[in-house]
Amino acid sequence: MQEYIQNLIKNYTQNGLPCFSDTVLRLASLDPDDEISIEKLSAIILEDIGLTARVIQTVNSFYYRRTGQEVTSVTQAVVLLGFNTIREIALNMAVLDLAEKKGDKVLLGLILASFIGAHLAQELLDNESGLNKESMMVAGLFFSLGRIILALDSPETYAAFEKFEKSADPKDKKQALAILKELGRAIATVWNLPPFIKENLEGNTNTNKKIPFVLEKAHAFGRAFTSQNISPSKAKSILQAISQRTGHEIPVLLKRANEAVDKAMGLSAAFKQVISETCANDLIGKLGDKSEVYKKTISDTRGDTPEDRYITLLTQLSSSIAQRRLGLNQIFLLATETLFRGIGVDRVLLLLLTKEKDLLVPRHGIGRGITELKECIKISFPPRIKSIKEAFQENRETILTWNTILKRISKINDIQDSAICALSPIIVDSNPIGCFIIDRAISSNKIEKLDILRLKAIKDLVVMATLNR
Numbered sequence: 001m002q003e004y005i006q007n008l009i010k011n012y013t014q015n016g017l018p019c020f021s022d023t024v025l026r027l028a029s030l031d032p033d034d035e036i037s038i039e040k041l042s043a044i045i046l047e048d049i050g051l052t053a054r055v056i057q058t059v060n061s062f063y064y065r066r067t068g069q070e071v072t073s074v075t076q077a078v079v080l081l082g083f084n085t086i087r088e089i090a091l092n093m094a095v096l097d098l099a100e101k102k103g104d105k106v107l108l109g110l111i112l113a114s115f116i117g118a119h120l121a122q123e124l125l126d127n128e129s130g131l132n133k134e135s136m137m138v139a140g141l142f143f144s145l146g147r148i149i150l151a152l153d154s155p156e157t158y159a160a161f162e163k164f165e166k167s168a169d170p171k172d173k174k175q176a177l178a179i180l181k182e183l184g185r186a187i188a189t190v191w192n193l194p195p196f197i198k199e200n201l202e203g204n205t206n207t208n209k210k211i212p213f214v215l216e217k218a219h220a221f222g223r224a225f226t227s228q229n230i231s232p233s234k235a236k237s238i239l240q241a242i243s244q245r246t247g248h249e250i251p252v253l254l255k256r257a258n259e260a261v262d263k264a265m266g267l268s269a270a271f272k273q274v275i276s277e278t279c280a281n282d283l284i285g286k287l288g289d290k291s292e293v294y295k296k297t298i299s300d301t302r303g304d305t306p307e308d309r310y311i312t313l314l315t316q317l318s319s320s321i322a323q324r325r326l327g328l329n330q331i332f333l334l335a336t337e338t339l340f341r342g343i344g345v346d347r348v349l350l351l352l353l354t355k356e357k358d359l360l361v362p363r364h365g366i367g368r369g370i371t372e373l374k375e376c377i378k379i380s381f382p383p384r385i386k387s388i389k390e391a392f393q394e395n396r397e398t399i400l401t402w403n404t405i406l407k408r409i410s411k412i413n414d415i416q417d418s419a420i421c422a423l424s425p426i427i428v429d430s431n432p433i434g435c436f437i438i439d440r441a442i443s444s445n446k447i448e449k450l451d452i453l454r455l456k457a458i459k460d461l462v463v464m465a466t467l468n469r
């Protein structure tokens with residue numbers, strides 16, 4: 001086994017983790033002459049574990065890290081490297097087309113589990129040791145590096161390793177952890193990853209510390225979740241262990257776990273090879289008590305009501321616009337976030353006019369399956385669809401069905417032909433620049449009058465911000 005590990009280290013010193021084909025295509029399609037936000041580029045990178053690894057590795061090389069400080073944030077890396085360098089890195093990486101290779105299901109499951117574990121740990125360890133959420137997300141993604149390398153090299157070898165790991169003999173379990181730690185640390189070292197990442201890889205026996213403990217349990221939950229035969233009792237026992245150590249109540253952890261699964265499942269259609277969203281929702285549903293007390297606790301986990309949250313986010317947005325603290329693209333991002341969290345809808349899309357002013361195309365989006373949705377939606381301009389055309393002409397919000405906008409609706413999960421959405425045109429000084437679209441197609445498929453009023457209020461703030469630029 002030792003010789004095999006050394007061969008793995010030698011192989012992946014040269015090759016590294018592959019990049020998803022979708023990521024390469026997205027980066028290749030971006031025009032370097034266009035204004036590309038740091039947030040957008042960072043978000044694309046963080047959706048790809050291979051590219052995240054290579055970017056963090058590159059930025060921590062001697063040439064770029066002249067300050068001597070380690071870089072654990074992708075946003076920091078984007079600032080230092082720039083778009084052209086990052087695109088060149090991606091275009092020169094090996095490509096892994098997970099959507100088309102059935103044999104990659106084991107690897108795909110581990111990557112999905114890593115994203116679930118990273119998102120869950122990110123929320124539970126926010127501001128721990130002075131690190132921001134993004135740095136914790138990066139550490140979470142790399143936690144299972146040893147496992148991913150084993151599965152990438154050979155699914156059969158990883159299957160044999162799993163049997164060894166699940167042995168009843170405590171010595172075998174200890175040795176399995178040692179293998180993961182040795183392999184992970186060796187790869188992280190040759191990739192020049194920061195010490196913080198190396199110190200918190202799987203196999204770290206120092207689980208007396210909070211960070212390695214939570215990372216271990218969050219990833220155990222992710223792997224259990226993607227194993228297809230998880231029982232609610234097993235998942236809940238993992239969350240109970242986290243609760244005892246961190247002080248988070250079970251209802252809070254259930255909500256965080258649900259959010260982590262939603263975020264991870266929404267990253268790639270390929271992840272639906274591992275576990276369907278229906279199965280995911282069923283499991284989360286089985287984990288909790290469906291009493292009114294439970295439902296109330298879940299809705300109030302952040303200690304505020306939806307109305308309070310909306311007012312808080314609206315105040316933040318208004319203040320940022322008034323004080324001109326943020327650039328216009330950051331205002332767009334904050335407005336999208338305010339719509340999503342403040343109104344409590346399932347999805348939010350911001351579409352902006354192209355330079356040629358002949359198409360409305362997605363700029364930002366939040367919600368389950370949003371990546372898939374963004375790839376399918378384009379609205380010709382001036383709009384040919386009567387309801388959208390009238391909305392822009394009269395500068396008013398309108399409610400319509402998704403099948404009015406989308407031709408390939410059958411390829412998008414959670415959106416039926418009858419699913420409705422609300423569209424709000426963004427018109428600045430009589431000039432259309434884009435629109436917001438919101439929906440509740442997953443939860444209730446209803447758009448309330450209050451939703452429309454709040455949508456209009458946030459849109460009006462965006463118009464005001466644009467006028468002042």
